[in-house]
Amino acid sequence: MTNAYPHNVLSIEKSVKGRRGVRVCTTSCKAENILPSKYLRKTGINLPELSEFDTVRHFTNLSRLNFCLDTHFYPLGSCTMKYNPKSYDVLSALDNFTSLHPSLPEANAQGTLQIIYELDNMLAKITGLSAFTLQPSAGAHGEFCGALIARAYHASRKDKARTQIIVPDTAHGTNPATAAMAGCEVVNIKSAQNGKVDLAELQKALSEKTALVMLTIPNTVGLFEEDILQIADMVHKAGALLYMDGANLNALIGLVKPADMGVDIMHINLHKTLATPHGGGGPGAGAVGVRQGLEDFLPNPRVICKDGKYSFAKKSKLSIGKMKSFYGNIAILIRAYCYLKQLDGEALKDIAKNAIINANYVRVKLKEYFPAFFDTKCMHECVLTIDKTKMPTVKTLDIAKNLLDKGFHAPTIYFPLIVPEALMIEPTETENKQVLDNFIEALKEIYNKALHTPDALHDAPMNCPVKRIDEVSAAREPNLRWTK
Amino acid sequence: MLIKQLYNMFTSNTKEDLAQMLAEIGVKSFDELLPVPQVLLKGNINLPSALNEQELTAEVKKIAAKNKPLVNFAGGGMQEHFVPAAVNALSTRGEFLTAYTPYQAEASQGTLQAIYEYQSCICALFDMDISNASHYDGATALAEACLAATHLKNNKTILYTKALQPNYAEVLKTYFKNAEVKLKEVPLNTDGTTDLKQLETLLKNGAAAFILQTPNYFGCLESAEEISSLVHTNNALLIANVNPTSLGILQTPGSYDADFAVAEGQGLGNALNYGGPTLGIFTCKKQFVRNMSGRLCGMAKDKDGKRAFVLTLQAREQHIRRERASSNICSNQALCALNATIYLTLLGPEGLKEVALKNLENAHYLQTELCKYDGFALKYKAPFYNEFVVTTKVPAAKLIKAAAKKGFLAGIALAKNELLLCSTEVNTKTQIDALVNVLKEVK
Numbered sequence: 037m038t039n040a041y042p043h044n045v046l047s048i049e050k051s052v053k054g055r056r057g058v059r060v061c062t063t064s065c066k067a068e069n070i071l072p073s074k075y076l077r078k079t080g081i082n083l084p085e086l087s088e089f090d091t092v093r094h095f096t097n098l099s100r101l102n103f104c105l106d107t108h109f110y111p112l113g114s115c116t117m118k119y120n121p122k123s124y125d126v127l128s129a130l131d132n133f134t135s136l137h138p139s140l141p142e143a144n145a146q147g148t149l150q151i152i153y154e155l156d157n158m159l160a161k162i163t164g165l166s167a168f169t170l171q172p173s174a175g176a177h178g179e180f181c182g183a184l185i186a187r188a189y190h191a192s193r194k195d196k197a198r199t200q201i202i203v204p205d206t207a208h209g210t211n212p213a214t215a216a217m218a219g220c221e222v223v224n225i226k227s228a229q230n231g232k233v234d235l236a237e238l239q240k241a242l243s244e245k246t247a248l249v250m251l252t253i254p255n256t257v258g259l260f261e262e263d264i265l266q267i268a269d270m271v272h273k274a275g276a277l278l279y280m281d282g283a284n285l286n287a288l289i290g291l292v293k294p295a296d297m298g299v300d301i302m303h304i305n306l307h308k309t310l311a312t313p314h315g316g317g318g319p320g321a322g323a324v325g326v327r328q329g330l331e332d333f334l335p336n337p338r339v340i341c342k343d344g345k346y347s348f349a350k351k352s353k354l355s356i357g358k359m360k361s362f363y364g365n366i367a368i369l370i371r372a373y374c375y376l377k378q379l380d381g382e383a384l385k386d387i388a389k390n391a392i393i394n395a396n397y398v399r400v401k402l403k404e405y406f407p408a409f410f411d412t413k414c415m416h417e418c419v420l421t422i423d424k425t426k427m428p429t430v431k432t433l434d435i436a437k438n439l440l441d442k443g444f445h446a447p448t449i450y451f452p453l454i455v456p457e458a459l460m461i462e463p464t465e466t467e468n469k470q471v472l473d474n475f476i477e478a479l480k481e482i483y484n485k486a487l488h489t490p491d492a493l494h495d496a497p498m499n500c501p502v503k504r505i506d507e508v509s510a511a512r513e514p515n516l517r518w519t520k
Numbered sequence: 521m522l523i524k525q526l527y528n529m530f531t532s533n534t535k536e537d538l539a540q541m542l543a544e545i546g547v548k549s550f551d552e553l554l555p556v557p558q559v560l561l562k563g564n565i566n567l568p569s570a571l572n573e574q575e576l577t578a579e580v581k582k583i584a585a586k587n588k589p590l591v592n593f594a595g596g597g598m599q600e601h602f603v604p605a606a607v608n609a610l611s612t613r614g615e616f617l618t619a620y621t622p623y624q625a626e627a628s629q630g631t632l633q634a635i636y637e638y639q640s641c642i643c644a645l646f647d648m649d650i651s652n653a654s655h656y657d658g659a660t661a662l663a664e665a666c667l668a669a670t671h672l673k674n675n676k677t678i679l680y681t682k683a684l685q686p687n688y689a690e691v692l693k694t695y696f697k698n699a700e701v702k703l704k705e706v707p708l709n710t711d712g713t714t715d716l717k718q719l720e721t722l723l724k725n726g727a728a729a730f731i732l733q734t735p736n737y738f739g740c741l742e743s744a745e746e747i748s749s750l751v752h753t754n755n756a757l758l759i760a761n762v763n764p765t766s767l768g769i770l771q772t773p774g775s776y777d778a779d780f781a782v783a784e785g786q787g788l789g790n791a792l793n794y795g796g797p798t799l800g801i802f803t804c805k806k807q808f809v810r811n812m813s814g815r816l817c818g819m820a821k822d823k824d825g826k827r828a829f830v831l832t833l834q835a836r837e838q839h840i841r842r843e844r845a846s847s848n849i850c851s852n853q854a855l856c857a858l859n860a861t862i863y864l865t866l867l868g869p870e871g872l873k874e875v876a877l878k879n880l881e882n883a884h885y886l887q888t889e890l891c892k893y894d895g896f897a898l899k900y901k902a903p904f905y906n907e908f909v910v911t912t913k914v915p916a917a918k919l920i921k922a923a924a925k926k927g928f929l930a931g932i933a934l935a936k937n938e939l940l941l942c943s944t945e946v947n948t949k950t951q952i953d954a955l956v957n958v959l960k961e962v963k
Contacts, residue, residue, distance in 0.1 A: 044629070044633065044826070044827045044828070044829075046633070046636075046637060046640070047637055047865050048637075048640065055868075056868060056870060056871065057865070057866040057867060057868055057871060058604040058606065058866040058867060058871060059871065059874070060602050060604065060867065060871060060874065060875050060878075060945060061602070061874055061875060061878040061945045062874070062878075063874055063877045063878045063881050065877040065878065065880060065881035066877075067769045067876075067877060067880060070880055070881075070884055070903075071741070071769075071770075071880070071903050072903060074743070074745070074771075075741045075770055075771055075903060076769060076770065076771060077767065077768070077769055077770055077771055077772060077775075078771065078775060079647060079772070079775065080869060081644055081645055081767075081768070081869040081872060081873070082644040082869075083641055083644055083645070083864050083865070083867075083868050083869045083872065084641075084865050084868060085868045085869065085870075086865060086866075086868065088604075088606060088866060091606065091610075091862065091865045091866050092606055092609075092610065094865070095610040095611075095634070095862055095865075096610065096613070098629075098630040098633055098634055099610070099613045099615035099616050099630045100615060100630065101628075101629035101630035101633070102615040102616065102619050102627070102628055102629070102630035102631055103619065103624070103627035103628065104614055104615045104616070104617075104618040104619040105614070105618035105619070106614030106615065106617075106618045107614070107615065108627075110620065112620055112623070115620050117620060118530070119530065120617070120618050121529075121530075123573050123576065123577060125612060125617070127576070127577065127580045127581075127584075129608070129612075130580075130581065130584045131589070132584040132585060132587040132589060133584055133587065133793065133794070134791035134792065134793050135589040135592075135600070135791065135792060136587055136589055136792055136793065136794040137589075137590075137592050137594050137598060137600065137792050137794070137929055138597075138598055138792070138794050138795030139594045139596055139598075139929065139931075139932050140589070140590065140594075140794075140929055141920070141921070141924055143588070143924075144587065144588040144589070144590060144924065144929075145587055145588075145794060146586040146587065146588075147583040147584050147585065147586035147587035148587055148794045150583055150586065151583060158567065161565055161566060161567060162565055162567075173656035173657070173660075173796070173797075173798075173851075173853065174656065174849070174850060174851035174852070175850065175851060176838070176848040176849055176850045176851065177656060177660075177849075179848065180848060184694065184697065184698070187697075187698050188697075208838075208839075208850075209837075209838035209839035209840070209841075209842045209845070209850075210838050210839075210848045210850050212838075212842040212843035213838035213841075213842060213843060213845040213847065213848035214848040215843060216843040216844070216845070216848075217667075217695075217699070217847065217848050218698055218699075219697075219698030219699045219700065220698070222842075222843040259555075260555045260556055262555060262556075262557060264560075265557070265559070265560075288556075290565055291554070291556065291561060292556055292560045292561065292562075293562065293565075296560055296562060297560060307851070311530070313617045313618050313855075314618070314619065314620045314621070314851070315616070315617055315619075315854050315855030315858075316616055316617075316619045316620070316621065316622065316628075316631040316634075316854045316855060316858065317620070317621040317622070317631070317635075317653065317654075317815065317851060317852055317854030317855075318654070318797075318851040318852045318853045318854045318855065318856075319656075319796070319797035319851075319852075319853045319854075319855060319856060320851045335694070356694055356697070357690055357691070357693055357694030357697070358659075358687060358690040358691050358694055359660075359691070359694060360656055360657045360659055360660055360691060360796070360798070361597055361598075361657050361658065361659045361685070361687040361688065361691065361784070361795065361798065362597075362598070362657075362687070362794070362795025362796055362798070363794065363795050363796065364795075364796050365793075365796040365797040365798075366793045366794045366795065366796050366797070367791075367793050367796070367797055368797065370580070373580075374576055374580060376567065377568075377570070377571050377576055377579065377580075378529065378530075378570050378571055378572075378573075378576055379530075379567065379570050380567050380568070380569055380570045381564035381565040381566060381567055382564070383530070383570055384565055384567070385564075386530075386531050387530060387531065389550050390531040390533055390538075392550075392553065392554065393533070393538060393541050393542065393545070393550065393553065394533070394541075396541075396545045396553060397541045397544060397545060400544055400545045400546065401544060412555075413553055413554075413555050415555075436624065437626065440624060440626055440627050445624060445627060446623075446624050446627075448623070451839070465530060465531045466530055466531065466532065467532070468532040468533045468534075468537060469533055469537040469540065469541055470537075497626045497627075500626040500627055500629075501626070501629045502625075502626050502629060502822040502826055502827075502828040503626070503822040503823045503824050503826070504626065504822060504823050505625050505626065505820050505821070505822050505823075505828045505830045506820055506821055506822070506823065507625075507820065507830055507832065509820065509821070510818045510819070510820035510821075510830050510832045511818070511832050511833055511834075511835070514809070514816070514818045514832055514833055515818055515819040515820075516636075516639055516650055516651075516809075516816055516817070516818055516819075516832075517636070517639045517640040517643045517649075517650070517651065518636075518637075518640040
């Protein structure tokens, strides 16, 4: 049987008994001579038996089934898929970084500690906040850290009734889920007609029970909260803290400091704004910053510098504790450090400006085809929708799958939830007009197909390794691993 | 005003592009486009001048040179294992490295099949039914298992062995500070293993789960089968925290009927990196699949009936269920999981067993050689795998300092006169002999 994509064959199905791959070591040691048999493994290990060459070919061919930044325009909204510079991959993989054990004496880890310390300071400069922790592994992990800091802050003031977290309906799902993990009650507030925070709704929700208000700025429809100063004021007057989900910081970087907007706590997704690769789902890094006065609540241990020597500070008694076993995803932090070393204040602004112009360009050029749900100037991303009066049978999913066939990764779809048939497009600053023009052209072609032969859209993708996948049966009878 | 296009390697619109784009948008300047109140635009951020790639390379190499790695004899939650070159050569391919979470399945079959193979390899290694696509690290995977257990048992008490990795206990405390989960520590016997009598008493008071670690923090192997039956007789769940390379030779969590098994998976194909990126391995029994957190990849069919892979059972997750989700986790440690998958595929069952045996051999050789000398004695009688504690006549901190001068990281000081040592397959006999020679001379 021939198959253009034979690579959906599993490694275990290519396995031949007795075939060996890499040999790491040799030994004549026998476990039963050292350990009583009750501690020993009784069953074989059902791992593939392949040669090194088989394995290399297997994974190389798997990789070729992926769209990625290096091969495709990837305008996944809220994910900030910007170019990940190659030099940072090389530099973060230097032996002197990778071979360090976390229990080494501080004197032996001065280089890595310096990077942690300086990155913390650079993030503080960019945001106007006082200090950062680099421990959290991802955005959601950072949010959780931030929510715990807010709770610890209120607890330190004996203000124990503050157990509610206010979240607008445009928020990423991680925000309410984080609030629940922090043992808080989630208060969802409806957005105003213009997609922004409804001040009256916010005022109604705020009380002496409010611990934290979590806002994504710009919000997930790509709009800037113009009333942010008033919002911050309302939050603070109610005795609560203001958290900024920094997933969309790319729109503001170099232009606006979150601290100037009244933000008390925020996280930055280094794998979005600071150009570190996302690795198909991580590792990322969700650095958390706090304004002056909240530093002591940050996770232990913090890195300090005295007379040019870096060390861990004495544990703070107010600290929320540890977010993970060690000090964060160091190989990611080194990349983010490299990125900021290649930028100055003006260059940072250029990033935000190009990101904003690119998004608005896409929005305006597609206006007559896929209109923006909120027809106003956007920031770094635009959220478009389908005009159902023109194409009643066409769904956003169809648009997404047809884009794949035309060689573009799809935008984020069906999010935010307040926008019907949402297509959330974030081009980022590392793309240029020519790429965007091609993308716009592709969407226009899909639009024309949607008007004239809408049924044909449901067939896509035709040019991908697989056709549309039956997700419903996959969930009904989940097959999550190979079995003998 | 047009954008002042400075030297900036990260934007690629030319001045002409930008002028045309602003005209198409229908604004005369960027400022007209920006809906941000003037009061918030406060001017320049004061960063040092930007480095070009050559300058950056020199600068970062200079910083890296300040690190002084040592020959490693420390474990304590992160162990150095040899990483075959093919692991990074494959996983750093742009197609894997620069892809996002596989939301568009048809355009992400490579990542998705690799996750499915990861789940399969981990299940095979652990003898467990289900593995998710990864957590941040072993400690956070453990916290998520505890959360699932409290929900399943509708009981907020979690018991954990005193020999649990102390960082993990700290992370649990952080996670549960506001969640009303009560953490209770179970004391140890003098042989370094969990005191089963005390465990039984605590279980009888009611608990959702007991956290077993084997090999435990002091290197000792626990009587997992006895513990498991004790835990289950008392209607609690068993959460096992294990060392994945040890499973090449040691009994599996599945074989002693663990309900959840978690691990720090860094040792499978990932470098130390001063403690991260890490790999949180999370596994459980089939019946808990809808209560667990984290992403899952399933095998499915496309509309032609062809095999395909897709993220599945997403109704548990935050983007669907929001505040009622099993966890807030979104991004995980996918690339580290890919490293583990490639590593396990490269080594196969025999290769992994060899690695485990070499660890057993090296650690026992180190312990035997060291304890030939006065002033060093094995502290615990329980059998061990690749880590063990010695009591020392000279203070442990002094030994570590002296060894560092000679190029060795001689373990972790647990108490004034207690040293936790680890030896893996990366250590040669010559290195072990040299370390022993250094340590025995310290007065």
